[in-house]
Amino acid sequence: MEMERDIRIVIIEDDETIRTGYSFLIGSTDGYDVINAYASYDEAAGHLVADRPDVILLDIELPGTNGIEALPKIKRMLPHCYVLILTVYESQKQIFDALANGASGYLTKGTPAVKIIESIKEVKEGGGPMSVNIARMVISSFMKNPDSPLSKRETQILELVVEGKSRSQIAKELFIDLETVRSHIKNIYLKLDVNSRADAIKTAKENKLI
Incomplete structure (x- = not known):
């Protein structure tokens, strides 16, 4: 049986102490390979x-091109790469800008190293990890629109997507099979006329659907 290769990681962080610390902690964990770290x-x-x-x-706060501006450039250059934001910033606008620009997860720098390492694996497997306080802020910012095109179940699933849950986690939490989750997400995308999780979150926020 072919062994699963290490997850290849690049760190972009201007604080040298933090950059070195993350490089060491993540790089010395089995299954993780820090390829490079940049300021x-x-x-x-x-x-x-x-x-x-x-x-x-x-x-996010980088000299020159900041993290929010860098996100779409990275996604164009590396469409299959997952970007995990790691920042001191918790402003609602920055969180939504980051998610809308293609971030797959959003963690604050107070997040324990173990959680950061778990989040790298989770994001690689299709999840969208967020610090608890960030997820709470994302959800509480939505006041539901009574004219939503989404069914109650679709709204429930979209809320779990916003929390960063992967499709398999959603299936487990709602006691439904994975194919049903896929079908609901497909319907959500069709109803909202979007093609990605980031666009679904953005559209849902703009139209107060969740």
């Missing part, structure tokens, strides 16, 4: 394609 997106940009990361840990 800015501008420094990283020319190397990312060659680095071939599976997951990028990205700070």
